[in-house]
Amino acid sequence: MSDNSLDFRDKAAIVGIGETDYTRGALRPSSEMILESTRIAIADAGLKNTDIDGIILPPVTITAEEIAANLGIEDLRYSASINMGGASPVTALQTAALAIAAGIANNIVVTVGWNGSSALRPKPNAKFPELISIPALERTLQNYYFPYGSASPVQMYAWIAMRHMQTFGVSQEAMGAVALACRRHAQFNDKATTRGQELDMEGYLNSRWISEPFRLFDCCLETDGACTVIVSRADQAKDLRHKPAYIMAAAEGHPYPADDIANRPDMFHIGLSNSAPKAFAMAGLKPTDMDFLQVYDCFTYVVLLQLEAMGFCEQGAVGEFVKDGTLEIDGKFPMNTHGGLHSQAHVWGLNHVVEATRQLRGDGGGVQVKDAELGLVTGWGDFGDGSLVILRN
Amino acid sequence: MTDTQFIPNPAPRPTNYLDEQFWENCANKILSFQCCHDCETWRHIPRFMCASCGSPNWGWRESHGRGTVYSWTVCHMPMSPHFERDFPYAVLVVDMEEGVRITAGLRDLDYRELKIGLPVEVVFEPLEEGGYLPFFRPRKEA
Numbered sequence: 001m002s003d004n005s006l007d008f009r010d011k012a013a014i015v016g017i018g019e020t021d022y023t024r025g026a027l028r029p030s031s032e033m034i035l036e037s038t039r040i041a042i043a044d045a046g047l048k049n050t051d052i053d054g055i056i057l058p059p060v061t062i063t064a065e066e067i068a069a070n071l072g073i074e075d076l077r078y079s080a081s082i083n084m085g086g087a088s089p090v091t092a093l094q095t096a097a098l099a100i101a102a103g104i105a106n107n108i109v110v111t112v113g114w115n116g117s118s119a120l121r122p123k124p125n126a127k128f129p130e131l132i133s134i135p136a137l138e139r140t141l142q143n144y145y146f147p148y149g150s151a152s153p154v155q156m157y158a159w160i161a162m163r164h165m166q167t168f169g170v171s172q173e174a175m176g177a178v179a180l181a182c183r184r185h186a187q188f189n190d191k192a193t194t195r196g197q198e199l200d201m202e203g204y205l206n207s208r209w210i211s212e213p214f215r216l217f218d219c220c221l222e223t224d225g226a227c228t229v230i231v232s233r234a235d236q237a238k239d240l241r242h243k244p245a246y247i248m249a250a251a252e253g254h255p256y257p258a259d260d261i262a263n264r265p266d267m268f269h270i271g272l273s274n275s276a277p278k279a280f281a282m283a284g285l286k287p288t289d290m291d292f293l294q295v296y297d298c299f300t301y302v303v304l305l306q307l308e309a310m311g312f313c314e315q316g317a318v319g320e321f322v323k324d325g326t327l328e329i330d331g332k333f334p335m336n337t338h339g340g341l342h343s344q345a346h347v348w349g350l351n352h353v354v355e356a357t358r359q360l361r362g363d364g365g366g367v368q369v370k371d372a373e374l375g376l377v378t379g380w381g382d383f384g385d386g387s388l389v390i391l392r393n
Numbered sequence: 394m395t396d397t398q399f400i401p402n403p404a405p406r407p408t409n410y411l412d413e414q415f416w417e418n419c420a421n422k423i424l425s426f427q428c429c430h431d432c433e434t435w436r437h438i439p440r441f442m443c444a445s446c447g448s449p450n451w452g453w454r455e456s457h458g459r460g461t462v463y464s465w466t467v468c469h470m471p472m473s474p475h476f477e478r479d480f481p482y483a484v485l486v487v488d489m490e491e492g493v494r495i496t497a498g499l500r501d502l503d504y505r506e507l508k509i510g511l512p513v514e515v516v517f518e519p520l521e522e523g524g525y526l527p528f529f530r531p532r533k534e535a
Contacts, residue, residue: 143407143412143438146473147403147526148498149471149479149480159464159466162465162466163486163509166508167509208469210470211466212466259438263436263438263494267464
């Protein structure tokens with residue numbers, strides 16, 4: 001880091017968490033769900049609506065201005081929109097910590113919500129359709145991918161996964177290990193939409209192809225729901241209702257070029273390959289110091305790529321790394337203890353941040369990681385943007 | 394697949410004149426990429442500047458149309474009604490001799506025979522809405 005960089009290590013903490021129910025086929029606007037999870041998070045922190053002076057969110061159906069108007073915030077001191085798809089929530093934590101360290105804001109709402117199930121499969125004649133746009137990628141998609149029937153992330157990330165798999169001989173069972181860990185943990189989570197639907201390796205391997213090398217159980221859920229976290233000044237956080245989850249370090253990263261997967265000099269150099277070394281250096285920690293991992297799991301192989309990019313193992317060795325239950329609650333690095341996008345809900349990975357906070361409070365219930373003091377959360381979005389936050393209690 | 398068969402693919406939707414010219418060349422069955430006038434670096438997808446030297450000076454150059462398979466996916470579940478007549482289908486990433494990569498569909502090969510490094514060549518197929526799309530098929534000579 002250069003000498004004039006703003007040091008935001010340990011200057012901010014997550015002090016409040018809130019989630020709606022996670023469903024398919026919600027009958028209400030995602031804006032309303034975002035406000036519900038925000039109300040819950042503010043109350044969880046022990047703050048008042050008018051204590052909020054910053055709002056950060058990706059481009060969804062509601063704006064910072066509308067949230068402020070609903071909450072009665074007359075002096076919104078800071079707002080920002082993050083355009084990194086599923087990496088936006090973790091990047092938002094970096095942005096929030098910076099704004100707090102700079103003294104611009106004291107209590108910041110970081111939120112996301114969508115009708116990711118019902119809006120992606122809208123009913124005919126829906127009165128108020130909700131569409132998510134991805135302006136950064138639209139040109140590449142419309143001109144160079146979509147004409148060949150590559151219209152969905154599952155098909156595009158498959159190019160990276162297929163080459164990695166072919167190059168290093170990673171097994172389907174390694175992908176299955178991610179799916180099984182998530183599904184096992186989801187059985188302990190009240191909000192998990194797959195609770196009661198256990199999965200074993202045979203069931204995983206027998207699931208149908210979606211886009212090779214991805215099967216149905218390599219893919220995450222589609223969810224209607226919202227969640228919110230409150231990020232506050234560290235020096236005020238300890239007086240609030242819960243044990244704070246301090247933001248030790250955070251960084252965002254983009255692959256190159258970020259807007260086209262095909263022309264990357266190294267397809268396995270993802271956004272997290274850039275951000276992870278920065279975040280670990282800021283925290284003064286290494287991957288093996290972590291007590292738990294919450295890794296963005298839109299597709300199983302995306303988790304494998306991220307584990308390598310963070311340095312949990314050598315490139316190509318991830319199949320060996322994840323076997324024998326490494327990622328399960330009784331393994332060396334329990335991952336996605338809420339079930340993840342794969343088995344809890346797809347709320348852009350902000351639900352991973354909520355779960356990390358719970359673990360650091362000691363509120364992990366049946367999947368509490370013993371003596372959890374340090375954990376990480378990754379975000380993955382668009383064509384492989386990647387963010388990392390390291391939290392401690 | 395014959396030259397006269399309707400291809401169910403959706404037409405590209407250019408968002409600027411670079412995309413438009415790329416697809417106009419394809420409509421004339423010419424696969425072309427941009428090449429920097431100053432440092433001779435080829436590039437794709439089309440861009441206004443050369444990322445290697447920063448030059449805004451460039452021209453279209455015809456590709457030899459030859460490359461090797463860099464990666465692929467096989468889509469078993471069409472994500473758009475356009476592809477329901479056609480699945481499972483493979484979408485390739487092709488490493489072109491010119492040093493750029495292009496995404497395109499596969500022709501004249503069972504997708505189960507795909508492997509990294511497989512030599513392929515371009516073949517154009519007509520679009521329902523007019524114009525042509527480049528696909529790739531195996532080539533005999535490596």
